Amino acid sequence: MADAQKLEHLLGIEDLEVSSIRRLLDRGKKFKSDLEKGKKKFIHLRERTVVNLFFEPSSRTRSSFEMAAKRLDADNINFMADSSTSVVKGETLIDTAKILEAMSPDFLVLRHGSAGAPQLLSKKLEIPVINAGDGFHEHPSQALLDALTIETTKGSIEGLKVAIIGDIAHSRVARSNIYLLNKMGATVTVCGPPTLLPPHVGRLKVRETYSVQEAIEDADVVMILRIQFERQNTKQIPSNAEYYRLYGLNNNTARQLKGGAIIMHPGPMNRGVEISPQVADGSNSVILNQVTNGVAIRMAILACLEEDRNRGRV
Amino acid sequence: MKRVVQGTSSSKLLKGGHLIDPLHGRNEPSDLLLEDGKVFAVAKPGELDTKASRLKAEKIDIKGAYIAPGFIDLNARMGEPGADPREALNRGAKSAAAGGFTSIACMPSFSEYNDNAFVTDFISRQAHEESCVRVFPIGSLTTKGKGEYLAEIGTMVHTGVVAVGDDSTCIKNSYLMRKAIEYTKAFNVPVFSFPQDPALVGRGVMDEGLNSCRLGLRGIPAAAEEVIVARDITLTQHACGRLHFSSISTKGSLELIRTAKSEGVQITAETNPQYFSLTSDMIRTYDSNFKCFPPLRGEDHVEAITTALGDGTLDAIASMHMPQSPSAKDLVFEDAAAGMIAFETVLPLVLELVRKERISLERMVYLLSTGPAKVIGLHEKGLGSLKVGAPADIVIFDTDKQYKYTSDRVCSSAKNSPFIGKTLQGVVLMTIVGGEIVNKGTGNDES
The missing domain is CATH 3.20.20.140 (Metal-dependent hydrolases)
Structure with missing residues (x-):
C-alpha cells in the first residue's frame, strides 16, 4: 500500500485510482456489516468536526452525511446556504468557506450548484473537501454507494452491463457512475432523448442509445435518473407524458428485463414520470438499499480521509 | 483625429535594425530617420548618418532588433x-x-x-x-x-x-x-x-x-x-x-x-x-x-x-x-x-x-x-506602414529573449492572465508614438 493514492479530498471519481475505489468500497462493506449487526457508534472521528455546507436544498445526501459523521462520533454542523442570509447578502463562496474554516472544522462536505466549486475550495482551504454534488459535474459518494449496492447484490461489478436511463446531460450522478463503472470493468450504456444526452458523451467510453428497449434488453443493472425539472430549461422534452411513454420505466418495459436484473434510482423519484410506482416498489428494486448503503459509504469516505490526513502528519 | 502626442519631438536616428514593412515589401536591415513626429527617411544602414548629424538627431542603436510599424x-x-x-x-x-x-x-x-x-x-x-x-x-x-x-x-x-x-x-x-x-x-x-x-x-x-x-x-x-x-x-x-x-x-x-x-x-x-x-x-x-x-x-x-x-x-x-x-x-x-x-x-x-x-x-x-x-x-492616415511622411509610430522588438512573465511586470491595472508565471519568448524593446518614445523595455530581463 506504500504507493497507494493518498486521499486528500474527495472531489470526484474521475481522478480516483481503482485501488482507492476498492479501498473505499471495502471499508464501506465493513461499516455496512457492522451497522447491520446493530453497532451504532464508532470512534474514528472522535474530537473531529464535520461541516456540511449545502448551497442547494438536499434532504437525503445531507442527512446521510450527517448520520455518517455522527456514527463516527464526530461533531457535525449544517450550514444551509441556499437561502441563508450571508449568501443572500452577497458573500462569495470562498468567503463563506473561509468563515467556516476559521471555526476550525476538520472536514468540509460541500454541495453546490456550480461545477468545480469543490475544486475551487480545495485550493483555498487547508482541510479535506468532500464533494456532495457539484452542478452537473460529479457526485462521487452517490457513485460509491451505488457501487456498494451493486457489489452486495450482484457480487462483482466487473463484466456487468449497466444501463443509465434519463437526463444524462444534467446529471452529476450519471457522470460519477460512468467513471466508476468503467474503472471497475462494467460496460455502460446511456439512454435518453437526444436532447438530454450531453454532446460527446460517447467519448466517455459509453454506448449511446435513444431506445429504452435496446438499453435494457441485456442489462444486469438499470439506473433510472430523475428528470430534473429544476435544472433544465423547458425546451428539451415536449412533455412529461411523452417522456414517460418513451423513456419511463413502466410495468411493460420492466417486464423485458432479464432475470435478476436490479433497478436503481438515486432519488428523489418522480413516480409516474421516469419510473412507475409498481416498478419502484417491486422486487427488482434496490432503491432503499441504496439509501442504507449511503451511510456506510460516507462513513468510509470520512474514515479514509481521516486516516490519510493522519498519515500526512506523521 | 486627435493627435495623441503633442509638440514637436526631437529628431531620432534608429540605427542598426532590421525593418519589416509589409505594405512596401521591405524586409531588410535599414536605418530610419524620424523628424517632427514623422518618418523622414528610410535607407540602407549607414546611409542616413550625414543627414542625421545635420539634423542633430539623437542616435539610437537598435543592435539588430526588428523595427516595424x-x-x-x-x-x-x-x-x-x-x-x-x-x-x-x-x-x-x-x-x-x-x-x-x-x-x-x-x-x-x-x-x-x-x-x-x-x-x-x-x-x-x-x-x-x-x-x-x-x-x-x-x-x-x-x-x-x-x-x-x-x-x-x-x-x-x-x-x-x-x-x-x-x-x-x-x-x-x-x-x-x-x-x-x-x-x-x-x-x-x-x-x-x-x-x-x-x-x-x-x-x-x-x-x-x-x-x-x-x-x-x-x-x-x-x-x-x-x-x-x-x-x-x-x-x-x-x-x-x-x-x-x-x-x-x-x-x-x-x-x-x-x-x-x-x-x-x-x-x-x-x-x-x-x-x-x-x-x-x-x-x-x-x-x-x-x-x-x-x-x-x-x-x-x-x-x-x-x-x-x-x-x-x-x-x-x-x-x-x-x-x-x-x-x-x-x-x-x-x-x-x-x-x-x-x-x-x-x-x-x-x-x-x-x-x-x-x-x-x-x-x-x-x-x-x-x-x-x-x-x-x-x-x-499613414498608420500601419513606415513610408516616408507617415507618422512615426514604431515598435522595436526582439524575437529570441526569454523571460518569466511575472505579475510585477504587468503594466495593466488588472492581473487576470493565465500566462502569469509562464516563460515567454520575444519582447518589445521600444515603442514610439509620433516620434516620441513611450515605452522602453530594458531588454535585460532575467532569462
Whole structure:
C-alpha cells in the first residue's frame, strides 16, 4: 500500500485510482456489516468536526452525511446556504468557506450548484473537501454507494452491463457512475432523448442509445435518473407524458428485463414520470438499499480521509 | 483625429535594425530617420548618418532588433468613460505600449456606453490627456448596446469613431443588423460584428465538447458563432456594405469567411491570440483565468485558425484585452467573468507561430499592424506602414529573449492572465508614438 493514492479530498471519481475505489468500497462493506449487526457508534472521528455546507436544498445526501459523521462520533454542523442570509447578502463562496474554516472544522462536505466549486475550495482551504454534488459535474459518494449496492447484490461489478436511463446531460450522478463503472470493468450504456444526452458523451467510453428497449434488453443493472425539472430549461422534452411513454420505466418495459436484473434510482423519484410506482416498489428494486448503503459509504469516505490526513502528519 | 502626442519631438536616428514593412515589401536591415513626429527617411544602414548629424538627431542603436510599424489593436477595452477601476486609461495605455501597440481601437461598452458623440468626444479628450498611445473609439451600434435602435452613428463618425459595433454583444435581430450595415455605408466605417448567437450560447460557459461533458459545464457550440457569421455575410453581400468580424474562434466560421472573400464580399475578420495559443483542455482544473468569450476551443479549431492567419482568410490579430478585478475572477467557473488582459502577451504568442514556421515574420507584422489599419481605415492616415511622411509610430522588438512573465511586470491595472508565471519568448524593446518614445523595455530581463 506504500504507493497507494493518498486521499486528500474527495472531489470526484474521475481522478480516483481503482485501488482507492476498492479501498473505499471495502471499508464501506465493513461499516455496512457492522451497522447491520446493530453497532451504532464508532470512534474514528472522535474530537473531529464535520461541516456540511449545502448551497442547494438536499434532504437525503445531507442527512446521510450527517448520520455518517455522527456514527463516527464526530461533531457535525449544517450550514444551509441556499437561502441563508450571508449568501443572500452577497458573500462569495470562498468567503463563506473561509468563515467556516476559521471555526476550525476538520472536514468540509460541500454541495453546490456550480461545477468545480469543490475544486475551487480545495485550493483555498487547508482541510479535506468532500464533494456532495457539484452542478452537473460529479457526485462521487452517490457513485460509491451505488457501487456498494451493486457489489452486495450482484457480487462483482466487473463484466456487468449497466444501463443509465434519463437526463444524462444534467446529471452529476450519471457522470460519477460512468467513471466508476468503467474503472471497475462494467460496460455502460446511456439512454435518453437526444436532447438530454450531453454532446460527446460517447467519448466517455459509453454506448449511446435513444431506445429504452435496446438499453435494457441485456442489462444486469438499470439506473433510472430523475428528470430534473429544476435544472433544465423547458425546451428539451415536449412533455412529461411523452417522456414517460418513451423513456419511463413502466410495468411493460420492466417486464423485458432479464432475470435478476436490479433497478436503481438515486432519488428523489418522480413516480409516474421516469419510473412507475409498481416498478419502484417491486422486487427488482434496490432503491432503499441504496439509501442504507449511503451511510456506510460516507462513513468510509470520512474514515479514509481521516486516516490519510493522519498519515500526512506523521 | 486627435493627435495623441503633442509638440514637436526631437529628431531620432534608429540605427542598426532590421525593418519589416509589409505594405512596401521591405524586409531588410535599414536605418530610419524620424523628424517632427514623422518618418523622414528610410535607407540602407549607414546611409542616413550625414543627414542625421545635420539634423542633430539623437542616435539610437537598435543592435539588430526588428523595427516595424507600431501594432494596431481592434479589440481593446479601457476604463473610460466612467473611470472604471478595472483599467485606468493611463495604465491601460502603458500596457498597450509595453505590448508594442501604438494605436488601440476601444470597444464601446466596457464601462459606460459610447453610443453618442458626447461620449466619443469625452473619450478622445481623456485619451489626449492620459494616454501615451493613440486611442480610436469604436461607437456603439445601438443605443445603450441594447440591440433595439440604431445609435447616432453619423454624428459619432464625425466626432471620431472608426467603426461601430456592440462590443461583445451579438445583434440578435437580423432586420436591425441589415439596417445597420446599410446605414453605415454613408460613413465609410465598418460594422463590427461579434458573432455569437445569444440563444445558442444560452448559459454556456465553455466550448461544447468532450471537456464540457466531463466537467459538467454548459457548452457553447461552434454553431453559435457560425450561424451569425453566415447570416452577417449574407446581409453584407446583399447590402453591399462593409463588415468586420471580431474574435473568430471556429473552423466553420473560417470556411464561411474564406468562401465569402473569394466571392468578393466586403468582409474582414480578426482572431485573438487566445484562440490559437490555448485550448479548452486547459480548463480541466476549472481555472477561471481560462474563461473567455468566445470560449477557448479544441485543437482542430486552433489548427484551422493558424492556417487562416497564414492564407489571408484572417486580416488581423487583435488583443481582446479584457481586464477584470480579482473579485470577478475568484469565483466558481460559471460565475466568473470572462476574458484576460492581453496587450503585453500578444507579441510572444504570435511569435510562437513564427517559430513553428506557420506564418512569416512579415505576415506577423501585417496581421498586427498593416491589416488592422486597413480594417478601420487608419492606413489612409499613414498608420500601419513606415513610408516616408507617415507618422512615426514604431515598435522595436526582439524575437529570441526569454523571460518569466511575472505579475510585477504587468503594466495593466488588472492581473487576470493565465500566462502569469509562464516563460515567454520575444519582447518589445521600444515603442514610439509620433516620434516620441513611450515605452522602453530594458531588454535585460532575467532569462
